[in-house]
Amino acid sequence: MNSELTLMSYFADVNDPRREQGKRHLLSDILALTICGVLSGANTWVEIEEYGESKQDWLATFLELPHGIPSHDTLSDVFARLNPTELEEGFQRWVSSLATAMSAKHIQIDGKVIRGSGDSQRGKPPLHVVSAWVGSAQLLLGQVKTDAKSNEITAIPELLKLLVVEGCLVTIDAMGMQTEIATQIVEQGGDYLLAVKGNHKTVLQDIEDLFAGCDAVQFADVPHDFAQTIEKGHGRIEIRRCWTLSDPDYLAYLRRHAQWAALTTLVRIVRERRIGDQTSLETAYFISSRSASASLFLEAVRHHWSIENQLHWSLDVTFREDFNQTRVGFAPENLALFRRLALLLLKRETSVHVGLQAKRLRAGWNNDYLLKVLCA
Numbered sequence: 001m002n003s004e005l006t007l008m009s010y011f012a013d014v015n016d017p018r019r020e021q022g023k024r025h026l027l028s029d030i031l032a033l034t035i036c037g038v039l040s041g042a043n044t045w046v047e048i049e050e051y052g053e054s055k056q057d058w059l060a061t062f063l064e065l066p067h068g069i070p071s072h073d074t075l076s077d078v079f080a081r082l083n084p085t086e087l088e089e090g091f092q093r094w095v096s097s098l099a100t101a102m103s104a105k106h107i108q109i110d111g112k113v114i115r116g117s118g119d120s121q122r123g124k125p126p127l128h129v130v131s132a133w134v135g136s137a138q139l140l141l142g143q144v145k146t147d148a149k150s151n152e153i154t155a156i157p158e159l160l161k162l163l164v165v166e167g168c169l170v171t172i173d174a175m176g177m178q179t180e181i182a183t184q185i186v187e188q189g190g191d192y193l194l195a196v197k198g199n200h201k202t203v204l205q206d207i208e209d210l211f212a213g214c215d216a217v218q219f220a221d222v223p224h225d226f227a228q229t230i231e232k233g234h235g236r237i238e239i240r241r242c243w244t245l246s247d248p249d250y251l252a253y254l255r256r257h258a259q260w261a262a263l264t265t266l267v268r269i270v271r272e273r274r275i276g277d278q279t280s281l282e283t284a285y286f287i288s289s290r291s292a293s294a295s296l297f298l299e300a301v302r303h304h305w306s307i308e309n310q311l312h313w314s315l316d317v318t319f320r321e322d323f324n325q326t327r328v329g330f331a332p333e334n335l336a337l338f339r340r341l342a343l344l345l346l347k348r349e350t351s352v353h354v355g356l357q358a359k360r361l362r363a364g365w366n367n368d369y370l371l372k373v374l375c376a
Contacts, residue, residue: 007345007374008032010097011090017081024067030078032063033070034335038342039373040364043320045072045079051364058367080329087337088142092162094341095141104134106300107141107165107190108307109172111152112315114336115322127332130155131340132163135306138347140340145333156181165190169290171304174199182289183261191290193267193300206254207285211243211268223247227294237274242267242298246291262289267297314343318356348376 008031016027036059037048052059052069059065070078111130130152132141144159146152152175160170160181166189172181174197185192196204214222225244230237245266251257254266267286272279286301315321319339326332346359349372354362363370 007094008035010094011087014086014090015083016078017083018078025070025074026064026066027078029063029065030070030075033059034075034079034338035342035374036370038319038338039345039360039370041360043324044326045075048072048075055367076326076328076331079326079334080331082330082334084145084330084333084337087334088144088162091337091341092142095139098139104137104139104141104168106134106136106303107163107168107170108133108135108304109156109159109170109176110304110307110312111146111155111175112312114324114332127336128152128155129333129336130159131307131311132159133307133311135303135310138310138344140311140344143337143340152176153178153181157184160184160188163188169193169288169300171300173304177203177287179259179261182263186261186289191262191288193286193288193290193297193304196285196287202256203254203287204285207266207268207287210245210250210253210266211285214243214245219243223250225294227298229298235275239272239274240298240302241270241272242294242301244268244292244294244297260287260289263287264289264291265297267294267301269298269301311340311343314356315339318346318360319343345373345376349373350376 008028011031012028014027014031016023033052034048036055037051040051042048042051049069049072056065056069059069109130109132111128114127114129128146129143130146131143133139134141142159142162144155144162146155156172156176157180165185168190169192170185170190171193172195174195177194177196177200182192182194196207198204214224219226223246225246227242229240245251246264251263251266257263265288267288269284269286271282271284284301286297288297319342321336321339324335326335343356346356349359351372352359352362352369359373363373
């Protein structure tokens with residue numbers, strides 16, 4: 001494999017699950033063909049095979065292809081049996097090689113269901129993947145599949161084990177508001193900012209009552225911080241206000257505050273939207289181990305949802321992930337990882353200023369551009 005595909009060297013330690021007898025295609029060729037195909041617009045095994053057939057002469061300049069292009073059945077069979085943990089470890093090695101990964105200050109964690117991967121007739125639920133995203137760097141740090149009979153609560157700790165969170169603020173929606181998860185983040189040297197919702201009714205009631213009491217006296221003589229942003233556009237005004245409480249006496253108002261590792265700050269954010277004569281209000285509460293300004297928390301909460309806009313939305317729109325019906329063995333999880341790898345490579349290549357779908361088309365049409373994406 002030539003220098004243009006050094007990316008694939010990070011997957012060199014992935015074990016081939018096939019028996020030697022009857023093995024016609026190299027695992028390295030299968031992996032390289034798949035990432036080239038996905039980058040170039042192919043979303044299914046049949047489409048990856050078709051891509052390979054149309055580009056076989058060019059692919060043969062750096063792949064061995066002893067028996068030509070693998071069939072879609074071969075691709076499906078191999079990916080169904082590949083160990084997803086080993087693929088994830090290869091992905092982690094690649095991420096660790098990127099300088100931007102080491103400069104992460106805010107890590108967003110959220111889950112996504114790949115709806116087409118489920119098979120209701122066979123009682124197979126769709127694949128649910130929890131991802132760690134750095135919006136400022138447009139970088140996926142890792143992904144973990146949830147257990148078929150569980151949810152994000154069990155997957156988040158496993159994902160955190162893969163990450164270097166020291167010095168980082170880790171934001172997670174209400175599903176991740178668990179004392180064990182908060183403790184793990186602190187023990188790994190990071191800080192948490194966790195959304196408080198109905199799954200922790202006692203904490204939610206206490207924090208609502210506390211801020212209501214502060215409102216009643218208009219925060220007079222209450223040690224706090226406040227920040228506000230106002231945005232106008234398209235006939236809409238959006239006002240975000242943030243209040244924080246960090247005084248130990250106020251933290252103690254939470255009946256179970258001692259259960260939360262290094263709890264330092266309580267946060268309330270009110271979003272007000274004005275469209276014409278219509279006004280809507282939305283209030284959200286958070287707890288955090290970080291001592292920081294209200295403006296920092298306001299920004300962190302807003303940026304948390306970049307994982308939805310920059311990662312999940314792109315996977316659905318550009319790669320049609322929700323419609324992908326790969327369902328056999330480990331193939332749904334493994335192909336999902338390659339889609340995310342392709343997405344990051346496309347985002348990192350900035351020589352052309354077009355959308356992700358246009359980049360995929362260009363990669364399929366122009367071999368030189370595809371190599372440029374692979375080296376991004």
